[in-house]
Amino acid sequence: MDKEIKHWFTKSVPETLTLLSVEADTGLSEEEARKRKEHFGANVLEGKKKKSLLKIVFSQLNDWLIYVLFAAVIITAFMGEYIDSVIITLVIFLNAAIGTYQEVKAGKAIDALLKMSSPKAVVKRDGQTKEIDSAELVPGDLVILDAGRIIPADLRLLETVNLQIEESSLTGESLPVHKKAESVFENTKMPLAEIENMAFMSTIVTAGRGLGIVVGTGMTTEVGKIADLLDTDSNIKTPLEKKLSELGKSLGKIAVGICIVIFGVSWLQGRDLAEMFLISVSLAVASIPEGLAAIVAVVLSIGVTAMSRKNAIIRKLPAVETLGSVNIICSDKTGTLTMNKMTVTQIFTSDGLMVLEEAENMTISESAKLLSEGMILCSDATLENEEATGDPTEIALLVLGDKIGLDRKNLGQKYTRIDENPFDSNRKMMSVLVKSENGCSVFTKGALGSLRTMATQIFDKGEIRAITEEDLHNFSEAAIKMSDNALRTLVLAYKPAAENLAPEEMEKDLILVGLVGMIDPAREEVKPSIRLAAKAGIKTIIITGDHKNTAFAIAKDLEVAESIDQVLTGPELEEISEDEFIEKVNNYRVFARVSPQHKVQIVQALQANGNIVSMTGDGVNDGPSLHIADIGVAMGITGTDVAKNAADMILTDDNFSTIVVAIEQGRNIFQNIKKSVIFLLTCNLGEVLAMFLPLAFGWPAPLIATQLLWINLLTDSLPAIALGMDGDDPDVMQEKPRDAHENFFSHGAGTHVVIGGILIGLITIFAFWYGFYELGYTPFMKSIPEEVVKNARTLAFLVLVCAQLFYSLGLRNSKKPFYQIKIFGNHYLNGAILLGLILQLMLLFVPVLRSAFKLHMPDSKGWLMALLLGLVPLVTLEIYKMIFVKRK
Known part of the structure; x- marks a missing residue:
């Protein structure tokens, strides 16, 4: 066996077997396969080199806002405010550390998913036929080919029966190539398209069957030479991430505009420009929700990993968002609705x-x-x-x-x-x-x-x-x-x-x-799943190649169809016009005796009526319908590699119930992302108002730069991530599918942001005012002792932090008041709130930190004020929900 042997198409079948030391009847032994894998390595293509940890860290620092903060560090150092310099520097690197952790975690989740969805190969080893991961193939393995399989390595064909392979990914030729194992060529410079005695990695069997022996794996294959064609970009942004990124930029521009106005007003008011520069920059950092995209990526990766444990592998992240909008599931009957054990x-x-x-x-x-x-x-x-x-x-x-x-x-x-x-x-x-x-x-x-x-x-x-x-x-x-x-x-x-x-x-x-x-009897769990889907506003449609009566019998048993009039056959479909079919398609619940091209027509007709369609498939010819469906679902067990690669989601158990579970999971993931976003935007709005209005009135700044950065780093980010990891809502499948085009702030979400933000901002301003009042001053006075200002800022700081932390509890469910849910049921959120409060207390009780953040130890009235005012936004939200529930 020689690793450097080339031009296998010039070798005869017996010569190839001899060179690779393989018996055609038995194949390799498991022991020999293990040795060869150690020698040749795994049959995988090398993708783009992953970013090193150092590069990921530097990418987190490559942002114009970070540059401004670094400038602030230098300015404060020149001003002699070394504590502020140290705190801002720590905030910069702590923020980079959190971002790095999120990116690494998301990358690992995607790597795990790619590994789970790797193609399989049917091989002959030790005289037995078995299915293995294609990564386990080694030179000398005997690979059995049939229609729908993706060729898992470069093969010298040993047997062919009407074998046709589509090689457009390598040659550009759209027509399948007829293969002949018995051919032998002398010309060593044969074009790939003319080598009919070999099959190449990543090409697709479209017809017939064959047997081939592996002669090239991984980067030694023909496709390995152009491996970039198969490289998967793991950083694809979903439509939701793009929308939130755009939203963040828009809000950022508004926030920067407000900060410029604040700086301008402060200049006209004759304030200390260096101090106001720091405050303006810090407010810009605090008010721009730069963490939105990162939090969404983490929530998506966690949710997708959880879905994989429930037998649904998401191949394309946008599918998670689309799942929440699906209102029609087109399902094949065999194996999906049934046991797939014909008797x-x-x-x-x-x-x-x-x-x-x-x-x-x-x-x-x-x-x-x-x-x-x-x-x-x-x-x-x-x-x-x-x-x-x-x-x-x-x-x-x-x-x-x-x-x-x-x-x-x-x-x-x-x-x-x-x-x-x-x-x-x-x-x-x-x-x-x-x-x-x-x-x-x-x-x-x-x-x-x-x-x-x-x-x-x-x-x-x-x-x-x-x-x-x-x-x-x-x-x-x-x-x-x-x-x-x-x-x-x-x-x-x-x-x-x-x-x-x-x-x-x-x-x-x-x-x-x-x-x-x-x-093939129906699965026991399918009927309850179809009922659950119906409650969630999702209609189930059966599409099958079976006889009309057979299809209807199963559909009636599963409560999908009530009358034979709800069944349409492929031949009947061909007899009606496209416009008529689009008009009547919603009347049918079963499509029988259909061909693959009929599936495409059915999906397109349903989509023409404004439906968001999920389509299942397993065969080579299901590729087009899986591709055009809003959610293409391939069977993981019986599905061909073509179907799996065309799909957005793969069912590892070929079970219809898993589709319903995935839709439920997708809805919960979207809800959790929405909670995180609403929380962040509410907090940011509250912070901007709490700073802008007092400065516009001519008052001292309610918060200094380091306090704003502290809030942005801990009391904003930690609860937002925790809300994204909230448990599943048991009632999520009692709601109608989400409109795919609906605004992100629909269903009262925008109102929550505005009212919550205004409320948090106003109580923070009130606490700031009270800090002066309780010591016999008002913020309008020109000469105010430093300790009085510290007292006022401490109260504002405490109230703002408590209000944000407590308010996060109310966002766990946008409709149900606390007595209808387990208000402390999210352990991650409980931990985030507790950690936030502990860290806040540390700032006050540790003298060095208290001095660094320029805080004042509150009296008993101050502590009571922070607690009571901090609960106001949460209590207001809960009262609103109770009124809403009563009206409903």
Whole structure:
């Protein structure tokens, strides 16, 4: 084995196996795979280099407001105010530390999500077929390919059956390339688009199947040479973050404007310009909600990580916001609403209907045996030691063989597949050409509607005779009855054939054998989830390829549809105009017998009616509908890599209930972000008013620079982050979906900001005035002792801090008063408030800190004032909510 071997397309299949020291029947052993991974490394592409911790820290300091603060440090140092210089410097670096922690935490959460959503590969090791993470692949691994798989590494193909691969990501060619394993090339400078005996990492299997051996992993692959094409930008901003960033800039400009006005007024009033410069800069820093974007990023990353633990992996952060607006869930039936464990319960042949019971109690007819054998041969699924891979329908057919006593292993040795005509959604059939000692045969399985036109004979009690209209009628009646009982039907036909039979000739003049009926029962938790979604204003729509009656039977059982009139089939959809469909689409709850292009039409029609649509999918052809849906949801277990890469969200358990859980989680995340934003903006407005009005009146400044920076760093940021980590609201799913275009300040949020900010600002001004009054002065006097000003500022400082900390408790729920919720139920918020109060007390009781922040130890009246006034905004908010609840 040589790491430097190139041009594998010039090697024959036997030569490739020899060079890589691999047996085609067994593949690598686990021990050998481990050794090779140590030698070659993991099969991953190197993305952009992550920013070092030092760079992250410096990026936090790269802001014009920080530059102004550094200027303030220099000015205060020249003025001899060394304590102020030290405090401002500490604030700068403490703020940078918090920002660095938030960025690192968000990065780790995104890394974890990317790892969870990495693609899988089906390999043969130790003679067994298994699914592993593509990162675990090593040179020499045998990789099994089928439609929908993303090629996980560079492969030299060993076997190909009608294998087609779409290589546009590498070659720019839009049409799939037909692959041939037996080809060998001499020209070592072949264009990638012409190398038909290899498959390249990141390209997509669109049809057929194949087997390849890994010859290149990670950065040694062709796509590794252009790895930047696959690099994921983990710093994508969501629409919400962009809106808040713009809001922060707008508010910042207003705040800076106010600060300039304050500085100008102070200059006209003849105040100390150096002191007022510091105060103006500090007020600008305090009033600009620069922490909004960082807090939103942290809340989103925490929420998304929590969702991943509930089996919903968010691939694109904007999906979290969109989830709260979803009002229609379009769901596939199989595996999502149902158990995805198909079980054959009925067989119909020319011998009549057979309801399957325990195998030992059944007499198996020759027709039933042939039917089961043909279904097994016409299958790509595997089932060994109760571990299965492949389509659930095909797995059920393998289980049927075991149930009626067939020896599947012997059957596989007796027949060899030499060609096939793969299943596609238009033909609704799959055919295989197999060879045995007795010659070659074609076995075809598919929908009765497709196969009945291809059958000219029927297998009847061990003999073959011409098929009659009565036979077709009997099969149709049996299929309808099965469908009425929510059974999925599948028909088998066969014929003797020549070894060189062309694929297009396989499905002609067939011999009809029999029909199987299988059921995939609804998941127990789905019905309650559909009811919960309905309460939340979310309509569930079933989209399936199943028969109309089958789809309706499941829909009725799940309380999705009440009448067969609410079901529309794909053929019926094609008969009505686009405008008519858009007009009537809201009348339907089930779409049956649909093709992938129908799914796109359905989503677009629903969106044209103003709906926010979530769409589930698992196949290659589901990519377009997943892409255009507002929320594309891929199946994590049965979903193809194409579906997963087109989706916004991946369900690791393929369960419909997880979609509802994700919507609930998305709503809670948005609510928590809203709480944080409302709190920050309310506090900032209160601080600006508390500073601007007294200075405009000609009073001394209520707070000095270091006090403003202290408030901005601790009493603003800590509760805001804690509110973003609030627990789930149990009533969030009793509300209608959020309008995707609604203003962020709708539903009274803007009123909360204005009233809360004004109230906090006014009580702070009152406390400042009272600080003069209790010592026999007024703030209008020109000559006021320094201790009196310190007393007034201390009261204003205390009241502002207490008011902000206490007010955060009322924002945990914007509608319910405290007696209807656990007001102290958020432990993070309790901790933030307690920490804020402790730190505030430290400033007063530690002499060095008290002197540094120029504070005065309050008397008993001062402490009482701080407590009572600090509770006013919270009490006012709770009274407002109680009145609101009573009116409601």
